[in-house]
Amino acid sequence: MGFLERSDAYWKFAGQCAQCGHCTKACDSLTEAGMTLGEIAKALIDHDREAKDADDLRMRIAMDGSLTQAVRGCFFCTSCKNTCFAHNDVCDLIYNARVDFQNLGLIPRQDWSSVLVDEEWDIFKAYRAIHGIGYTDLTRHVETEDHEAETDFDVMFFPGCSLAAYGPELTREIFETFEELGVKATMLDSCCGSSLRSAGFFDRAEVLCDRNVEEIIQSGAKQLVCVCPGCANDMGKAVKRAGVEIETISLAKFLLAHGFEPKHPVPTGQLCISKSCQDRDGSYLADTCKLLGVDASVPTIFHGCCGAGGAVSAFQPDRQAQQADSKLSFASDGATVVTMCPTCTYTYAYRLMNAPRDITNKHYTELLFDSQFDWDMVFYQLNSMWYGEYGAWLAEVFA
Numbered sequence: 001m002g003f004l005e006r007s008d009a010y011w012k013f014a015g016q017c018a019q020c021g022h023c024t025k026a027c028d029s030l031t032e033a034g035m036t037l038g039e040i041a042k043a044l045i046d047h048d049r050e051a052k053d054a055d056d057l058r059m060r061i062a063m064d065g066s067l068t069q070a071v072r073g074c075f076f077c078t079s080c081k082n083t084c085f086a087h088n089d090v091c092d093l094i095y096n097a098r099v100d101f102q103n104l105g106l107i108p109r110q111d112w113s114s115v116l117v118d119e120e121w122d123i124f125k126a127y128r129a130i131h132g133i134g135y136t137d138l139t140r141h142v143e144t145e146d147h148e149a150e151t152d153f154d155v156m157f158f159p160g161c162s163l164a165a166y167g168p169e170l171t172r173e174i175f176e177t178f179e180e181l182g183v184k185a186t187m188l189d190s191c192c193g194s195s196l197r198s199a200g201f202f203d204r205a206e207v208l209c210d211r212n213v214e215e216i217i218q219s220g221a222k223q224l225v226c227v228c229p230g231c232a233n234d235m236g237k238a239v240k241r242a243g244v245e246i247e248t249i250s251l252a253k254f255l256l257a258h259g260f261e262p263k264h265p266v267p268t269g270q271l272c273i274s275k276s277c278q279d280r281d282g283s284y285l286a287d288t289c290k291l292l293g294v295d296a297s298v299p300t301i302f303h304g305c306c307g308a309g310g311a312v313s314a315f316q317p318d319r320q321a322q323q324a325d326s327k328l329s330f331a332s333d334g335a336t337v338v339t340m341c342p343t344c345t346y347t348y349a350y351r352l353m354n355a356p357r358d359i360t361n362k363h364y365t366e367l368l369f370d371s372q373f374d375w376d377m378v379f380y381q382l383n384s385m386w387y388g389e390y391g392a393w394l395a396e397v398f399a
């Protein structure tokens with residue numbers, strides 16, 4: 001008997017891989033590891049077979065630098081999948097491998113201690129608590145000091161962690177728009193659990209999404225409107241698991257359907273639309289372009305991960321910067337880069353703070369609404385909270 005909880009996934013993957021090598025050529029991390037995706041599955045099976053016990057297995061995998069590179073260096077961007085004739089599911093393989101890495105203690109605690117978004121404190125909740133950012137007045141399906149709980153909502157608005165934490169004015173302005181468009185909405189400022197998945201806590205991420213769906217059911221909302229394609233993917237799967245009639249759509253699609261007019265003109269000059277790697281079928285890209293009045297077929301749209309995916313930054317910090325540079329390299333000087341996922345916007349802002357360029361970095365909602373992210377302030381506040389009166393507490397909570 002083996003020691004890997006997810007070995008069935010590796011056997012399945014190994015059986016579907018023809019070892020053609022196309023995925024390796026499509027990926028810097030796989031190239032560095034010198035492995036195909038199928039070889040990841042095979043290596044895990046081989047180590048499991050040869051190990052005497054779980055400790056021996058941990059040592060064998062820890063000593064296998066190529067396997068560790070391939071598993072922990074994955075952005076979940078799916079660029080490799082697009083080159084695979086069998087369309088083998090890289091995300092399924094790597095998510096399962098991360099679960100086994102986590103079970104074996106192969107992912108250091110400091111790489112994930114601040115992003116356990118199903119616990120009392122994570123970096124987003126800490127940032128919001130320290131800087132007084134809250135939405136109890138908008139979470140109308142829950143009884144708060146401000147109001148009684150209501151139940152007959154049309155829409156549940158799901159801004160996602162990054163927007164709710166780092167763009168409170170923008171979050172509020174978007175929320176107000178639902179009422180302006182004649183739709184009764186409430187808000188769920190929870191998380192889709194993406195960081196839990198990346199850290200190898202796949203089941204916990206699913207439980208978190210299932211809890212979110214329970215809350216949506218109780219609110220009576222029949223539509224879930226997500227700002228980020230990644231949130232929509234994970235929450236959409238949870239809605240399906242629950243077997244309920246709740247439509248999960250992007251904010252762009254919702255605004256298009258309700259005749260929303262941008263609050264100010266879309267900037268002139270080159271708009272470089274950055275497709276989110278979570279937008280697997282391109283539908284978010286299409287709706288966002290339509291809303292912005294951009295021709296989706298113009299060659300100013302670029303694909304791939306911004307560098308934030310898969311928590312690679314915790315494993316190889318330089319690769320996040322390299323990936324962001326590589327994606328931003330498609331934008332010429334003076335252009336506006338437009339992202340769909342607020343975490344991409346955050347990642348580019350962070351990179352441009354460290355390596356300034358003559359480009360403007362905007363989330364698509366900033367082109368539609370008056371409120372804007374203030375990244376200088378966000379990064380100042382994120383940094384300063386580790387040194388101010390909460391520094392010792394943060395260090396203890398996220399130790």
Ligand code: SF4
Nearest residue numbers: 027074075077078080
């Ligand atoms: S999903 Fe992206 S980072 Fe992961 S193995 Fe495939 S190409 Fe590489």
Ligand code: SF4
Nearest residue numbers: 017018020021023084
């Ligand atoms: S591209 Fe697909 S079939 Fe080819 S080696 Fe990679 S996973 Fe296997």
